[in-house]
Amino acid sequence: MDRPNFDLSEKERMGLIRLLLANLGQYYNGTDKLKVSRQANREEVRSLVLSNDFENPLDFKHSLSNVLKGLTEYGLHTPHPRYFGLFNPRTSFASILADVVTAVFNPQLAMWSHAPYAVELEYQLVQQFGRKFGYSQDVGGTFCTGGAEANLTAMVMALNHAFPDYGKSGIQGIKQPPLLYCSRETHHSILKAARVCGLGSNAIVPIDTDDRYRIDLELLKSRLESDIASGMAPFMIIGTAGTTGYGAIDDLEGLSAIAGKFGIWFHVDAAFGGALKFSAKQEKYLRGMNNGDSITFDLHKWLSVPMGASLFLTSRPELQGRTFSARTEYMPKDSKIAHGSFPDPYVNSIQWSRRFIGLKIYMALSFHGWKALEEQVDHHLELAEHLRERLLATGWIIKNHTVLPIVLFSHSYFDEDGAFARQLCDEIVHSGTFWISVYPVQGVNALRACITNYASSKEDVEALVKLMNIYVEKYMGNRPAKKSVGQQGSI
Amino acid sequence: MDRPNFDLSEKERMGLIRLLLANLGQYYNGTDKLKVSRQANREEVRSLVLSNDFENPLDFKHSLSNVLKGLTEYGLHTPHPRYFGLFNPRTSFASILADVVTAVFNPQLAMWSHAPYAVELEYQLVQQFGRKFGYSQDVGGTFCTGGAEANLTAMVMALNHAFPDYGKSGIQGIKQPPLLYCSRETHHSILKAARVCGLGSNAIVPIDTDDRYRIDLELLKSRLESDIASGMAPFMIIGTAGTTGYGAIDDLEGLSAIAGKFGIWFHVDAAFGGALKFSAKQEKYLRGMNNGDSITFDLHKWLSVPMGASLFLTSRPELQGRTFSARTEYMPKDSKIAHGSFPDPYVNSIQWSRRFIGLKIYMALSFHGWKALEEQVDHHLELAEHLRERLLATGWIIKNHTVLPIVLFSHSYFDEDGAFARQLCDEIVHSGTFWISVYPVQGVNALRACITNYASSKEDVEALVKLMNIYVEKYMGNRPAKKSVGQQGSI
Missing domain, CATH: 3.40.640.10 (Type I PLP-dependent aspartate aminotransferase-like (Major domain))
Known part of the structure; x- marks a missing residue:
């Protein structure tokens, strides 16, 4: 009675594990070297997905490489320390082991x-x-x-x-x-x-x-x-x-x-x-x-x-x-x-x-204890506070009042309807330097940065403020032409 | 600004990965050498869970070892080829990589x-x-x-x-x-x-x-x-x-x-x-x-x-x-x-x-193709058919009619209320040789074996039939005293 061997041989397994570790190790170590996001073309993505043909499977290594390519080359890197977006964290190593x-x-x-x-x-x-x-x-x-x-x-x-x-x-x-x-x-x-x-x-x-x-x-x-x-x-x-x-x-x-x-x-x-x-x-x-x-x-x-x-x-x-x-x-x-x-x-x-x-959080707590969670949360609260201070110090307006690490900010130079905030956001997101978004406060779009990644640092915050001020300088009195832009920057 | 490093160092990561691979490799290679199930004492389990103290974390290796111990030593091994139970499969290596x-x-x-x-x-x-x-x-x-x-x-x-x-x-x-x-x-x-x-x-x-x-x-x-x-x-x-x-x-x-x-x-x-x-x-x-x-x-x-x-x-x-x-x-x-x-x-x-x-099934299909799924399903249908034949040939009665790999079986020797089926099931489950269960047909308990593990083989089926017949022999006219038993064998 023939049957497929979904275990693979030990040799095949070890070969694939080595390939995976090399790739994931590089990604995990070097996330901050990548662009935070890249525009993805649907046809390109679709054709990569369909290149793994279930009628005529590729060899194991190619199949795995295709998947790693898809996730690395298309879309957002939520584990990136300059992803200031939704509540998608970089995952702790302990919790990865748990999965x-x-x-x-x-x-x-x-x-x-x-x-x-x-x-x-x-x-x-x-x-x-x-x-x-x-x-x-x-x-x-x-x-x-x-x-x-x-x-x-x-x-x-x-x-x-x-x-x-x-x-x-x-x-x-x-x-x-x-x-x-x-x-x-x-x-x-x-x-x-x-x-x-x-x-x-x-x-x-x-x-x-x-x-x-x-x-x-x-x-x-x-x-x-x-x-x-x-x-x-x-x-x-x-x-x-x-x-x-x-x-x-x-x-x-x-x-x-x-x-x-x-x-x-x-x-x-x-x-x-x-x-x-x-x-x-x-x-x-x-x-x-x-x-x-x-x-x-x-x-x-x-x-x-x-x-x-x-x-x-x-x-x-x-x-x-x-x-x-x-x-x-x-x-x-x-x-x-x-x-x-x-x-x-x-x-x-x-x-x-x-x-x-439950194992994901159990292993994270077993490795690091409650204390590390406390430190992490305080770290993010401090980073957000630092971001607010630096923005205020360079002419920006903070549009929300919260202790949480969500900062909504705007500039006197912005349109009242926030259209410029939207354009600025898209430009930043498309450049791949940061991922931020927009959110309307009293009906007017403000920029939004949210910090929930344990690898984000003060340098990342400083870099964001610097970049924002470069853009303001660039467009001061010389607003970019309105153009049709995507929605990558929305939260 | 201090913050916890949930990435760990590369050296720490590699040490833990080696420990994990050694343990999981041993488990994955040697699942069939383990008892399918072991009785678990709640106090013992609880104390192992609580031995990873979140106030004073153990070192990483001990924490990980505790978890592996807990999952290996207590309870059922659903990936075991002699787990003929609920629809819990042994997971394919491709799908593990995907996770x-x-x-x-x-x-x-x-x-x-x-x-x-x-x-x-x-x-x-x-x-x-x-x-x-x-x-x-x-x-x-x-x-x-x-x-x-x-x-x-x-x-x-x-x-x-x-x-x-x-x-x-x-x-x-x-x-x-x-x-x-x-x-x-x-x-x-x-x-x-x-x-x-x-x-x-x-x-x-x-x-x-x-x-x-x-x-x-x-x-x-x-x-x-x-x-x-x-x-x-x-x-x-x-x-x-x-x-x-x-x-x-x-x-x-x-x-x-x-x-x-x-x-x-x-x-x-x-x-x-x-x-x-x-x-x-x-x-x-x-x-x-x-x-x-x-x-x-x-x-x-x-x-x-x-x-x-x-x-x-x-x-x-x-x-x-x-x-x-x-x-x-x-x-x-x-x-x-x-x-x-x-x-x-x-x-x-x-x-x-x-x-x-979706990645779990995508990678399994990328590795093995639709064809392997077909072979696997047919393999299980054949194993179940083989089980039915061998049981019938040795005096058992098949109580259900289905093409699916679920076999309900009983013996003329059984109580009409199925109490003996229950006892026999518990004895087998407690011995750790197989995991089977009971299910009532027209109100009378029958034994139930369900085959959804790709590693289950004809030998496993033969061994089950042999064991069942040893038990029948053992108790023929000499039924075991009724005793209070657990519910491990229920599905």
Whole structure:
């Protein structure tokens, strides 16, 4: 009986590993020597993808080389220290090793009995992160593949909390229209979640923000009162700790007090900003986060692990099983009893069998400890502060107010409609020197630099400021002709 | 400004890589020398997990060694050729390399412009798998983290198809009660999905099956008719190609005809069985799959790639964007125009930024081609057939009827309630020689062996039959005393 050998021979394996290590080593060591981004032509990319022909495979080394070429030559290098963009970090070596281990052992995280070490490890991480984030006793939670899944998990739990029959009779079983409240600056994964879980976008009540893009508590309160008076069923308030564009952090203490007063679920989307907890000096901005019912925190945003690694945490573990458990013939009925105080992962999450996500952060913490995370976060806060100071000192205007490492900046010389900011951004991105983006503040585009790469340094910040001033000099009174440009610089 | 160096030095990296390669090489080469499973004591596991102290980190090598110890010494080895269990494969070397590459480059799959090569590669894979599965023209789809997400994606699309206002007004905007139909043997991720998307479990109409656990078409038709007559709104039929326990494949052609007649969405959950498409001889059992609106296919089940890698395919790509797109200030507005004929991934899926999932299967196909997948699937079908023959020849009874490599078997000597099957299974699992499980057929436990590991051979099958017959001999007329046993053997 012939069968393919997907193991390859040891000699073939070692040859490929050497090739991979040489290439990845060069990339990892020399990321800062590359252009941050390159314009990609779709036909070129497509033809490289299709050059690995599944009918007539190339030899192993060529196949691997093609993939490395594709990822090196096209598009953005998010691991580059001058990628000041979205929350895509350079990944730590420890977390890369973790993904290798996971791919080889391939444990299946549905049941404790099937993967005792992996499931136990994730459980202990949930407890430790829960305590770091201020939950005082029982911590529930699960690893998710991204913040979108974690936010959806929170929404489904909030529905089950407010409407105990939700699991059975769904939203048609709810007599009044259910409503959830968040700021206008909330991440759009909330919109997706509301659509997926059958609420529809009409169930979202977006509340206006103050001049620092934080949800307005007075407006929220009066809206809640009037909605209740008119027969609606508010069931959830979502606070954001670190909006994507501006870096705003809602007043979580104020929000939790309102949620408490009205007796509704309080969720904190701290996908990005949650890492502030690791800064002794600045964690005060997250005050109130621990009063809530649930938290979204993306490890892959600011903690330097590969995507996707999100944590959903909840102070109501008992509700988690009730929301997600699904009994079936082919799963052990008494896993909770057999393994002590916690049920198997598949009864606690939207997913069923899934990847071992937790190892990435476990190995990073094992190697470097909590202390290194603290140092990293403080390092980024200092870099952002330095960037603000240097920009201000050279005639720029800072357009946002946040402690987070997101800096929105503009120049008196800019168009009022921000069209020049857009052009400048595109020019910089196309040159490959930096990746920055634009974000509108009060409707006018500002430039945006966000620092979440542990390899970014003061020199990188200085170089950005210098470059920006060269451009200002270049165009002072001599604005470039408007031209059709791509969208590479948008965030 | 001090900052932690998460890259480590090149010397440290190479030392750790050598340690990792030595250990993983030994594991990968010698998986078949290990016990398939070992009983794990929770306290022991917990103390190993907690021995990596994040306040006082161990040195790098000890940290890594602890993790390797935990995964090697506790629990199941799903990559073992004698793991005849759930659909957890041994991972191909090509797909392991892919996960390494992904972890280092860490591309972000929200937008084409951010990761042109990665997004294009996934797009081309969706097209190629779509065509393999018989979709004739435009193929839509997305990579998901698991079958649960893919099935949820299908359900949300079906709701948007039947009720165009679903995205806005949600389920409360639907006047009649929406219903979906599937067999009683459907995977419980359907139950989870129905709860998550606000339908509630009451919206699921489970249809009885025939003696081979396939959905009864006549019952389905008459139930549809009576539900419509009584004012309900049927919107989706789900067929299963490969139930988890029994391996049943619904009559997909019959189901698609019924769905067509009633004008409702037809989804095929082919998470496991979809790979039959790669067997020229047996793909006939999937006839009708391509008539449907959507398909779930898990690459990590039978195609030897690490978890989680699921494909959602749809013949209605235009509906995908309408269902999942979420406009926001910080995403380019004209990505569709800028990059040709397909929109960015984040507008097509439940997820937002996510991991580069597609590379695992792309590299496996680049190395081995479609042909190797065909050979592998046929190899497993032959092994299962061989197992059936050998069991029948030595006095066993085969309890299921399927072409898939799932064999349910029993013995005249067994208890009618299957208690002895349970005990025998536990004894075998605890011995570490094989991992098999039990599944009830018509209420009586049978033993279950499922073969999805490319390294499993005829010798492994022979050894299982031999062992089973030794146990029968051992206990013939001398049944072991009933004792309290764990649940390791359940699937």
